[in-house]
Amino acid sequence: MSLASRLTRLPRSFDTDQGADAAAHAPWAEGSMRDLLTGAGGSSPHLHALLGKEAGWLEGAADDPDGAVAALCDDLRTGAPDTRADDLRRAKRRVALLTGLCDLGGVWPLETVTGVLTDFADLAVQLALEATVGHEIRRGKLPGATEDDVSAAGGMVALAMGKMGAGELNYSSDIDLICLFDETRFDRDDYHEARAALVRATRKMCAMLSDLTGEGYVFRTDLRLRPDPAVTPVCMAMEAAERYYESLGRTWERAAYIKARAAAGDVEAGERFLETLTPFVWRRHLDFAAIRDAHEMRLRIRAQKGRGGAITLPGHDMKLGRGGIREIEFFTQTRQIIAGGRDPALRVRGTVDGLRVLAEKGWVPDEIARELTGAYRAHREVEHRVQMIRDAQTHALPGSGDEMDRLACLMDTDRGTLERELHQRLERVHEITEDFFDREGGGAGAAASDEAEFGEETTRRWPAYPALRSARAVEIFDRIKPEILARLKRSSRPEEALAAFDGFLAGLPAGVQLFSLFEANPQLVDLLVDIVSVSPDLARYLSRNAGVFDAVIGGDFFAEWPGRAALVAQFERMLAREEDYERRLDAARRWGKEWHFRAGVHLLRGLTDPEEAAEQYADVAEATLAALWPVVVDEFAAKHGAPPGRGAAVLGMGSLGARRLHARSDLDLIVIYDADGVEASEGRKPLSSRVYYARLTQALVTAMTAPMAEGKLYEVDMRLRPSGNQGPVATSLASFRDYQAREAWTWEHLALTRARAVAGTAEIGAEAEAVRLDVLAATRDRSDTLGEVARMRARIEAAKGQGALWDPKIGRGRMQEIELLAQAGTLVAGADTRDVAGGLEAGVACGWLVADDAAELATAHRLLWALQIGARLLSDGPVSPDDLGQGAAEVLTRLTRTESMDDLAGRLRAATERAGRAVDAALGQADAA
Numbered sequence: 001m002s003l004a005s006r007l008t009r010l011p012r013s014f015d016t017d018q019g020a021d022a023a024a025h026a027p028w029a030e031g032s033m034r035d036l037l038t039g040a041g042g043s044s045p046h047l048h049a050l051l052g053k054e055a056g057w058l059e060g061a062a063d064d065p066d067g068a069v070a071a072l073c074d075d076l077r078t079g080a081p082d083t084r085a086d087d088l089r090r091a092k093r094r095v096a097l098l099t100g101l102c103d104l105g106g107v108w109p110l111e112t113v114t115g116v117l118t119d120f121a122d123l124a125v126q127l128a129l130e131a132t133v134g135h136e137i138r139r140g141k142l143p144g145a146t147e148d149d150v151s152a153a154g155g156m157v158a159l160a161m162g163k164m165g166a167g168e169l170n171y172s173s174d175i176d177l178i179c180l181f182d183e184t185r186f187d188r189d190d191y192h193e194a195r196a197a198l199v200r201a202t203r204k205m206c207a208m209l210s211d212l213t214g215e216g217y218v219f220r221t222d223l224r225l226r227p228d229p230a231v232t233p234v235c236m237a238m239e240a241a242e243r244y245y246e247s248l249g250r251t252w253e254r255a256a257y258i259k260a261r262a263a264a265g266d267v268e269a270g271e272r273f274l275e276t277l278t279p280f281v282w283r284r285h286l287d288f289a290a291i292r293d294a295h296e297m298r299l300r301i302r303a304q305k306g307r308g309g310a311i312t313l314p315g316h317d318m319k320l321g322r323g324g325i326r327e328i329e330f331f332t333q334t335r336q337i338i339a340g341g342r343d344p345a346l347r348v349r350g351t352v353d354g355l356r357v358l359a360e361k362g363w364v365p366d367e368i369a370r371e372l373t374g375a376y377r378a379h380r381e382v383e384h385r386v387q388m389i390r391d392a393q394t395h396a397l398p399g400s401g402d403e404m405d406r407l408a409c410l411m412d413t414d415r416g417t418l419e420r421e422l423h424q425r426l427e428r429v430h431e432i433t434e435d436f437f438d439r440e441g442g443g444a445g446a447a448a449s450d451e452a453e454f455g456e457e458t459t460r461r462w463p464a465y466p467a468l469r470s471a472r473a474v475e476i477f478d479r480i481k482p483e484i485l486a487r488l489k490r491s492s493r494p495e496e497a498l499a500a501f502d503g504f505l506a507g508l509p510a511g512v513q514l515f516s517l518f519e520a521n522p523q524l525v526d527l528l529v530d531i532v533s534v535s536p537d538l539a540r541y542l543s544r545n546a547g548v549f550d551a552v553i554g555g556d557f558f559a560e561w562p563g564r565a566a567l568v569a570q571f572e573r574m575l576a577r578e579e580d581y582e583r584r585l586d587a588a589r590r591w592g593k594e595w596h597f598r599a600g601v602h603l604l605r606g607l608t609d610p611e612e613a614a615e616q617y618a619d620v621a622e623a624t625l626a627a628l629w630p631v632v633v634d635e636f637a638a639k640h641g642a643p644p645g646r647g648a649a650v651l652g653m654g655s656l657g658a659r660r661l662h663a664r665s666d667l668d669l670i671v672i673y674d675a676d677g678v679e680a681s682e683g684r685k686p687l688s689s690r691v692y693y694a695r696l697t698q699a700l701v702t703a704m705t706a707p708m709a710e711g712k713l714y715e716v717d718m719r720l721r722p723s724g725n726q727g728p729v730a731t732s733l734a735s736f737r738d739y740q741a742r743e744a745w746t747w748e749h750l751a752l753t754r755a756r757a758v759a760g761t762a763e764i765g766a767e768a769e770a771v772r773l774d775v776l777a778a779t780r781d782r783s784d785t786l787g788e789v790a791r792m793r794a795r796i797e798a799a800k801g802q803g804a805l806w807d808p809k810i811g812r813g814r815m816q817e818i819e820l821l822a823q824a825g826t827l828v829a830g831a832d833t834r835d836v837a838g839g840l841e842a843g844v845a846c847g848w849l850v851a852d853d854a855a856e857l858a859t860a861h862r863l864l865w866a867l868q869i870g871a872r873l874l875s876d877g878p879v880s881p882d883d884l885g886q887g888a889a890e891v892l893t894r895l896t897r898t899e900s901m902d903d904l905a906g907r908l909r910a911a912t913e914r915a916g917r918a919v920d921a922a923l924g925q926a927d928a929a
Contacts, residue, residue, distance in 0.1 A: 003062040004033040008106030012409040013042025022048045025055040033062065036105050043409040046391040050097040061098055065107065068098060069116055073123055081131040085208050088124050089215035095120045100171065100388050103381075104410065110377050111352070113384070117169040122160070124218050125177065126264035128208045129153040132201040133265075141197040143190035155185040156198050156235060157270030158205075160263035161225050161256055166349040170380065172387035172394075174220040175209075178260075182269040183237040195237065202235040220393060225256060238273045243559045245280045250522070255333045257281045258340075259349045282341040311426050313419055314404075318383045319395035323426030325383065327433040328376045335363050351376055368432060375429050382422065385410040397422070455485065455498045462502075467511030476515040480525065484518075487529045496885040500532035504542055527601065533887035534604065534874060544711075557598060558607070561616055567595065567623035575627060581635045585703055588628055589710035595620045600663055600873050603895070610866040610895055617661035624704075624713060625650055625667075625759040632700050640692060641683025645676035647761035648693055648730065649768055650700070653720045657754035658834045660865070662872040666715040667704070670722075670755070671697040672768045674733040693730035701729075720751050733764060737771045741778075746788040749775055750823040754834045773832060782828045782848065789824045790923040793817060805908055806879040808864040808871070813916030815868065818861045821919055825849060836861050843922070853918035860915035863896055863907060870895040881905070 010032065013019030022041020023034050041048035051058070061068035072091055079087045099116055102108040108116070134150040136142045145154045161176040163169050179202045186194040202223070209218040223234050227244035245253065257277055262270025311322050319325045332354040340346040343361060348354050352373050359369035383395055385407055398404045401415070408415045459481075468474055488497045508514065518525050531542060562570075574591055578584045599616040602608045608616065629650060633643060654668035655661050675689035687695065697718075704713045722731050722739040731739070740752065755772050757765025796816065803811015810816055822836040825843025833839055837858050843849035870892045871879045881889070881901045889901050898904040 001064070003065050003102065003105065003107055004031065004036075006105070006107045007032050007036060009104075009412055010035050011039035011043055011104045011412055013039050014406040014409040015042050018042045018045070018048055022051050025051045026058065028059045029062075036101060039409070039412075040101060040104055043406050044100070044388045044390075046388060047097065047100050050093055050100075054094050054097050057094055058097060058101075061094070065098055065102055069095065069120075073120070076123060076127060079127075081134060084127055084131045085211075085213070086215050088127065088208070088218045089213065092120070092124070092218045093216060096171075096391070103171070103384060104388075110380055111167075114163070114168045114170070114380070117171070117173070118160075118164055118167045121164055121169055121173075121175050121219055122263045124209060125158050125160075125175070125205070128205040128218075129156065129158060129201070129265050132204040132208065133198070135204070136197040136201050141193070141200075143186055143194050152267075152269075153201075153265030154194075154198065155182040155266050155269060156180070156201070157182075157262050157265040157267060157273070159270055159274070160261045162259055164263065165259035165261040166351065167261075168350060168380075170387060171384040172391050174222050174393060176222050176225050177263075178226045178241075179223065179235040180238045180241055180270070180273060181235055182266060183239055191237075195233065195235070198235045199233045206234070238269070240559060242273070242276055243557070245277055247558045249280050251337075254281045254337060255330075258333050258336055258347070258354075261349065282337075282344075282347060311423065311430065313397055313422060315399045316397045316426070317395050318379055318386065318397060321426075323428070323430035323433075325376065325379050325395075327429055328372050328379070331372065331433045332358065339363060372429065372432060375425050378421075378425060379429075382407075382411070455488070455495075458498055458502050459485075462505060465506055465508070467505060467508035467514075470512060473511035473515060476519055477511060480515060480518050483522065484525055484529070487525060488533075496887070497529060497533040500534075500885070501529070504528070504532050507544060530887075531601075531604065534885065534891055558602075561599075561602075561608075561612075561619070564619045564622055564626075567619055568626045571623050571627040575631055581631070582708070584631055585706070586708055586710045588624065588703075589708060589713055592620060592624055592713050593710070595623075596663060603869070603873060604891060606894060610862075610869045613869055614660045614662065614865070617663065617665065618656065618659040621656055621661055621665070621667055621714065622652070622758045625652075625669075628703060628713075629700065629759040632703050633696065636696050636699050637681075637683065639683060640685050640687050640695075641681035643673075643696070644678035644681045644689045644692060646674040647764060648673035648696070649757050649760035649762075649765035651755050651765070651768055652758040653751055653755050654717075655754075656758065657756040658836070659756075660835070662869040664872045664876055666717050668717045668720050670718065670720060671700070671730040671760075672733055672736050672764055673730055674764055674767075690728070690730075690732075693732075694728055697730040720748075722748070733767060733771075736768065740771055740775050744775075746785055746827075747792060749827055750789070750820065752776075753823045753826040753839070756834060776827065776830050776832060778830075780828070785828055786824060786848075786923060789820060793820065793919070793923065804878070805905060806867075806871075806881070808868040811912070813860060813912035813914070813919060815861060815864045817919050818857050818864075818915055821849075821857065821922060849922055850918075853921055856911075856914045856918050860911040863911050866896045867892065867904070867908070 019038040019042025023029060023038045025041075026034075026037055029037050037051060041051055072094060076084075076087055076091055095116065099108075099113055103110075103113045130150050130153065133142070133153045133156060134147075137145045137147065137150060137154060142149075142154045149155070157180055159165070159178040159180065161178060163173060164175045164177075169175070179198075181195070181198050183191060183194075206221045206223060210221045211217065223229070226232060226234070226236060227241055227248075232240075257274070258281065260274060260277075262268075262274065317324060329351055332351050335358050336346045336348075336354055339361075345361060346354070346357055346363075348357055355364065355369040355373050355376075358364040359366045382397075386392075386394060386397065388410065389403075389406060398407055404419070405415050408418045411418060462468055463474070468477060484501070485498075488494055488501055518528070528542070571588070571591055574587060575584050578587050596617070599608070599613055599620065602616070603610070603613040637643065649672050651657070651670040651672060652667065653670055655665055656667050656669075671693065673689075673693040675693070678689055680686050680688050681692050701716045701718070704716050706712065718729055719725055721727050721729065722736060722744070740749070744752075752772050752775055755768070757768060796810075797812070800810050803809075803814055808815055819836055821843070822839030824839075825831070825841075825846070825848065826833055826839040828848055829842035829846035831838065831842035831845070833842060840849060840854040840858055844851050844854045867879070874884075874888050874891065879892070884892070884901070893900060893904055896904050896907070898907055
């Protein structure tokens with residue numbers, strides 16, 4: 001059917017001369033069709049301009065408007081990529097003209113108008129992606145991709161958000177996209193190259209759609225709805241986005257994903273991604289907390305945009321103002337969020353569909369749903385005509401009487417009637433939605449008042465704390481306090497959790513920044529409650545280092561651990577951004593705390609086990625040394641000249657060498673240098689080579705241990721260097737080699753079994769490793785070695801006693817003894833291994849240890865290490881079950897895989913007794929020999 005035969009209404013011409021001129025562009029138009037063009041062009045300068053360019057095309061399109069849109073889209077699909085930008089702009093003009101006329105003439109209802117605009121936007125994004133990603137593929141910049149991957153954009157998807165996602169685009173709408181790619185399509189080594197190519201393609205796609213040229217523009221494109229847009233690339237890996245939403249996603253982002261839809265590119269991958277977000281968007285419980293979030297969002301929008309006053313029509317925002325479109329959307333989406341987790345039928349994208357389903361399910365009265373639906377459709381038609389006038393991305397009603405007359409002409413009514421209907425409808429929408437939020441918010445307030453009795457004696461102290469001295473801090477804290485108390489009350493031991501939170505709050509020097517962070521990221525409150533419920537000590541640590549919470553909002557806090565190499569690269573980039581040496585050291589401390597915090601939280605929440613956490617802590621320490629060493633060298637060299645000779649290597653000893661650290665580990669280090677015959681440095685203040693490296697080592701120790709504004713990095717212990725505290729702090733390679741061959745004691749060779757180069761000059765590190773291997777391979781008298789180990793054990797016992805039940809390190813059958821035995825196994829077998837399990841296996845392989853005893857020792861060590869790493873996460877003191885809270889006890893029993901603290905105590909007694917007997921047997925054999 002033709003457009004003319006389907007007309008049900010006609011706009012009037014505001015400017016009769018312009019109307020006549022518009023009709024003159026289409027001499028073929030007659031009767032009602034001519035009246036339509038006259039009214040449209042006479043009231044809308046934008047439609048007048050489009051008629052001047054596209055009246056010829058419109059002649060054929062008017063015969064079958066639906067078929068014309070389909071044909072136009074088919075022509076675009078077969079067009080050449082190199083002309084696509086202009087083709088899309090020409091098509092947009094035609095779609096805009098035809099849609100505007102069909103809307104004004106009542107040919108298409110609102111849903112068809114917004115659907116046509118949305119379908120065209122989908123196609124435009126798809127074709128733009130094919131052009132830009134295809135360009136990257138043809139350049140060979142997208143690893144493994146071929147022409148067959150162009151239609152799926154090489155694994156990239158554009159998620160349509162907001163009105164585009166719901167199929168509700170307005171006449172002059174921006175399009176909101178989140179661009180993601182399926183990282184599983186690429187090998188690990190190709191990830192960064194693929195991401196860079198897809199980021200380039202995304203930017204070019206955005207420009208292809210948004211840039212204003214002589215042919216116009218297609219769609220203004222907004223990519224800022226992605227996670228943390230200030231710091232994330234315009235195209236993100238799906239896994240990184242998923243981790244963000246799992247850990248940091250906020251209520252407004254949940255609401256945004258109600259309408260999200262995979263619109264272009266790899267749609268299948270996009271739909272899979274959206275499926276993974278189902279638990280984030282749709283909570284299983286009835287989520288009434290979302291009401292308060294939505295209400296506060298409405299109030300913030302009003303305050304920020306200055307739209308909080310009474311409804312006056314001139315300039316009133318039909319979208320964000322009182323009684324506007326956004327209030328209907330908030331009303332609908334909030335109700336969907338509350339119950340959508342339990343009832344999948346509520347998970348629809350469109351606002352009208354949402355109101356319909358809410359009414360069917362009894363969440364909204366039928367009368368209210370019908371009233372809001374009618375208001376929504378009417379509001380959208382007004383919005384469209386406001387935008388049609390000059391193709392402006394505006395939602396504001398005209399500010400002058402003449403412009404309001406123009407709008408009334410487009411709606412074929414008079415100004416008085418239009419203003420009266422608008423005012424009544426806006427007031428009614430505001431009344432309905434405000435009543436909803438106030439009524440439900442009152443319920444939330446009542447719930448909050450129920451919490452007031454909980455911890456009343458404790459909370460009375462809070463106004464006197466430093467963090468709550470400013471009015472701004474009090475204002476923010478008052479908003480989050482009810483939720484914090486509610487979550488503390490829901491913990492397994494509420495009074496313990498409250499006491500721990502009280503300790504955290506008491507130690508917090510300032511509150512505004514942190515409270516604002518909690519308000520914007522409610523998930524951080526959950527994290528804080530988890531932590532303080534476990535340990536008052538850890539709560540006090542957080543109060544002194546609240547900045548570590550910033551790490552949680554980095555987007556990938558709960559992603560897979562990146563590994564040492566990635567940490568080094570990230571740390572180096574961060575240090576390079578700081579010009580001043582002291583600022584680099586402070587930045588290093590912030591960086592180290594963030595990664596320590598992350599490793600600790602992952603362990604606390606069961607995302608890692610004790611073995612994985614040990615390596616993560618080691619990765620952070622190694623990355624710190626590897627990246628900071630050259631910074632220290634450069635700072636030192638600026639005064640004393642470049643390092644003389646071949647440079648130096650830093651060796652990690654003890655637990656660092658074995659890659660088994662916990663949250664409070666010191667670092668055992670040795671520095672080995674090779675001056676290569678150079679006697680002194682060449683600089684403003686030259687130093688002899690020996691003095692140079694000694695002072696450079698001291699500079700490294702200071703960089704690590706100096707208490708600065710951000711605290712310390714690590715405590716450093718250098719007593720394992722040749723000759724211990726009596727020897728120089730830096731040892732020449734030649735002296736190190738000679739000392740190990742001629743002078744070193746057995747205990748020093750035992751320590752050397754775990755030595756490993758962790759920073760500095762790679763060649764020196766490799767040569768130090770060769771010395772280590774020579775020591776291990778050397779022929780030695782087993783009886784003498786094991787006899788010395790037995791005497792060492794006896795000296796330790798005489799100095800430190802048999803140990804306590806809850807001390808995992810010192811005492812009979814505990815970690816120190818087992819590690820000593822493992823080092824002995826490495827040494828007597830001449831094996832190249834650094835870890836406890838490897839050393840015990842070496843002892844079995846050389847015939848010294850009995851296999852069953854070695855297994856008992858390994859089992860005991862794993863149990864003791866789990867207790868050690870858990871205990872050091874919770875406190876810097878010894879474990880005392882009587883002083884542990886329920887949360888801390890649960891952490892320890894989970895890490896040790898025991899049922900209760902009593903069960904753990906029994907396991908410790910049995911395991912250490914068996915291990916002690918195994919050590920006795922191993923060293924008793926030595927005595928017998």
